[in-house]
Amino acid sequence: MTRTIPHTMPRTRGALTPGRPLADLTWLRVGGPAEWLFQPADTDDLAAFLKALPAEMPIFPIGVGSNLIVRDGGLRGVVIRLGRGFNAITVEDGRVRTGAAALDAHVARKAAAAGIDLGFLRTIPGAIGGALRMNAGCYGRYMADVLVEARAVTRAGEVVTLTPGDLDFSYRYSALPDGWVITEAVLQGPSGAPEALEAAMAEQLARRDATQPVRDRTAGSTFRNPAGYSSTGRADDVHDLKAWRVIDAAGMRGARRGGAVMNEMHPNFLTNAGGATAADLEGLGEAVRKRVLQHSGISLEWEIMRVGEPAPDKGKENKE
Ligand SMILES: Cc1cc2nc3c(=O)[nH]c(=O)nc-3n(C[C@H](O)[C@H](O)[C@H](O)COP(=O)(O)OP(=O)(O)OC[C@H]3O[C@@H](n4cnc5c(N)ncnc54)[C@H](O)[C@@H]3O)c2cc1C
Structure with missing residues (x-):
């Protein structure tokens, strides 16, 4: 079914698409649709659109989605993705x-x-x-x-x-x-x-290739390094802790939930190993946080942004 653009949506020289799936616009390849996806033609088009858009309509800009988990229920409002212009x-x-x-x-x-x-x-x-x-x-x-x-x-x-x-x-x-x-x-x-400069960049790329799963579906580092953590609170007891080390120590390297896995190569890279949902990924991340807290008393903080709505609870809907 094609949806027509309601009169509340401003006219644009760019592209405005209702119900556009977002999974293929993110590195992790998960997530539900944007209520609207707007791809402005240029800055004037973007400015005119935002001026005319009802103030209560939420907007969320995305880049190439390399730091995002879009939840399975998708994003309300207008997702803005800049393109050629x-x-x-x-x-x-x-x-x-x-x-x-x-x-x-x-x-x-x-x-x-x-x-x-x-x-x-x-x-x-x-x-x-x-x-x-x-x-x-x-x-x-x-x-x-x-x-x-x-x-x-x-x-x-x-x-x-x-x-x-x-x-x-x-x-x-x-x-x-x-x-x-x-x-x-x-x-x-x-x-x-x-x-x-080219040679230095080639070296850094090679270093990444050797140490990080750059070809897998990830969003980079999942949690911040808990640097500066000190078990005694004394300045001379500050450890430069790496998130991957505390995840590894808690036995969560390779941990799985559905299609989500804590990468074997680098356990701070939450990975869609195939068929993961956003709920698998976020749920596994939360399970890791819980286990690390129990194991070492460290509360890991998400570095990946999680946005949007969870998938509607089908069981609940059926009962109502
Ligand atoms: C393999 C891998 C390695 C990584 N390594 C690093 C690293 O070394 N260092 C590092 O810092 N990050 C790293 N990241 C994370 C990620 O690449 C960065 O955070 C990146 O800057 C996100 O850019 P994006 O365009 O993908 O933004 P998105 O993930 O699409 O969005 C991230 C945030 O930026 C906002 N945003 C995007 N575009 C705009 C815009 N035009 N205007 C306003 N807000 C906007 C979004 O609303 C969101 O809040 C890595 C990711 C991967 C997958």
């Missing part, structure tokens, strides 16, 4: 101007070719909007270190420029208000010889 990457005056839909890896390579070191982005599988929102980083460098300014469209449809101070970055966190959509960023980095 937001992909451009240009280099001006030693800085990189990039659309929010550009992949981190493409930005890193284009920057390297122009002699700018944004190499840490080469191995992170997201897009720039998600990288900013999450303050993505690795090998000691984060988006917070390279951002000059960003453009965003507010929930009310206003186009604004944000400074790093506005975003108040910390570990995997930015203060971007809910419902704001990042559309563009200007980044800077140290200069370097393009060949040397």
Whole structure:
């Protein structure tokens, strides 16, 4: 059945799709549909759409879904996914101007070719909007270190420029208000010889390949490293604990629930080994948290974002 667009939904030059499944738009390949999926044509289109959208309609921007579990019941409201109109990457005056839909890896390579070191982005599988929102980083460098300014469209449809101070970055966190959509960023980095930058990125890719299940269906690190944890509270008793170690010590490497598994290669990578539901993945993650708490007293914190509604309880529905 084709659904017609109700008169409350604004007109757009982009694509507005009702009931669009989201599983194929996420790395874990799970989750129910978006009530609406909106792919704006460009920034003006996005701003006009948000201005006209009823204020009570929730919106949720997604990048390439590499840090998300979308629950099996899907997401209410409008999921916004930036596409071709937001992909451009240009280099001006030693800085990189990039659309929010550009992949981190493409930005890193284009920057390297122009002699700018944004190499840490080469191995992170997201897009720039998600990288900013999450303050993505690795090998000691984060988006917070390279951002000059960003453009965003507010929930009310206003186009604004944000400074790093506005975003108040910390570990995997930015203060971007809910419902704001990042559309563009200007980044800077140290200069370097393009060949040397390419070589360093190749080495980091090889290191990832050797230590992380980069070809499996995952969303990266499942839990934050409980660094700084101290059993005595004394500064001299701070252990640099790794989440994978405490998961392993609790006997949860390889643990399974339905199609979900704690990866054998790296037990902090929750993996869809085939046929997992979002409930399998989230349920296994919660079981791991519980077991680790019992085993070592450490309360692991999710790094993967879980969004949306659980699947409707069919048994309950039938009884009613
Ligand atoms: C194999 C693997 C390795 C990984 N390694 C790392 C790593 O080393 N370091 C690291 O930091 N992360 C890592 N991650 C996690 C993930 O890649 C990052 O968090 C990434 O920045 C998410 O980007 P995304 O485009 O996929 O965002 P999504 O997962 O789609 O969304 C993440 C968040 O960003 C928001 N968002 C996305 N786009 C926009 C936008 N345009 N405007 C406003 N908000 C937006 C979403 O609403 C959501 O809150 C890894 C993931 C995988 C699968």
